[in-house]
Amino acid sequence: MAHLPIIVAPDPRLKARSMAVERIDATIRTLIEDMVATMYAAPGLGLAAIQVGVPKRIIVADASEEKDGKGLLRMINPVVVAAAEETIELEEGCLSLPEYYEKLVRPKAVEVRFTEPSGAERTVTAEGLLARCIQHELDHLEGMLFVDRISALRRNIILRKLTKAKRQKLLKSA
Ligand code: NI
Numbered sequence: 001m002a003h004l005p006i007i008v009a010p011d012p013r014l015k016a017r018s019m020a021v022e023r024i025d026a027t028i029r030t031l032i033e034d035m036v037a038t039m040y041a042a043p044g045l046g047l048a049a050i051q052v053g054v055p056k057r058i059i060v061a062d063a064s065e066e067k068d069g070k071g072l073l074r075m076i077n078p079v080v081v082a083a084a085e086e087t088i089e090l091e092e093g094c095l096s097l098p099e100y101y102e103k104l105v106r107p108k109a110v111e112v113r114f115t116e117p118s119g120a121e122r123t124v125t126a127e128g129l130l131a132r133c134i135q136h137e138l139d140h141l142e143g144m145l146f147v148d149r150i151s152a153l154r155r156n157i158i159l160r161k162l163t164k165a166k167r168q169k170l171l172k173s174a
Helices: 026-041 128-141 152-173
Strands: 046-048 058-061 073-083 087-092 102-107 109-115 121-127
Touching: 026 046, 026 058, 026 073, 046 128, 058 128, 073 128, 087 128, 102 128, 109 128, 121 128
Parallel strands: none
Antiparallel strands: 046 058, 058 073, 073 109, 087 102, 109 121
């Protein structure tokens, strides 16, 4: 399994809306396993395909403490079929916004339907950290980052700092 480079914001690719997976073939399955390896290595709780430059509706997530694979979800074309009315404020981070964390309010629980790499349909009811992680990753499929859900002022500060960090990295490698 390969570790894929993760795109860091600001980057126009992260703004793209991802397309549905029409057919689950070997390329898709390999991509998913590479995403899993990349997510665990980062380490992160979740990863959307667009974060490794593939605009397809695929996310992987593991919000468990153990990270032994039992809590791992590989979701193709995930759709939220129900969301709790009750909301909760939790801190979010993102592998595409390294080192930035913000508190966001979202539904406490969600029910999500998706296709597994085997082709099987599955519905999962997620709460707590997993529910938060799934909602965050689903935003990526719409070209949205968590900073798009906070104030423009705060967002601009974060994106400006990331732009500066990228420029310094480029200068160093030049
Ligand atoms: Ni993210």
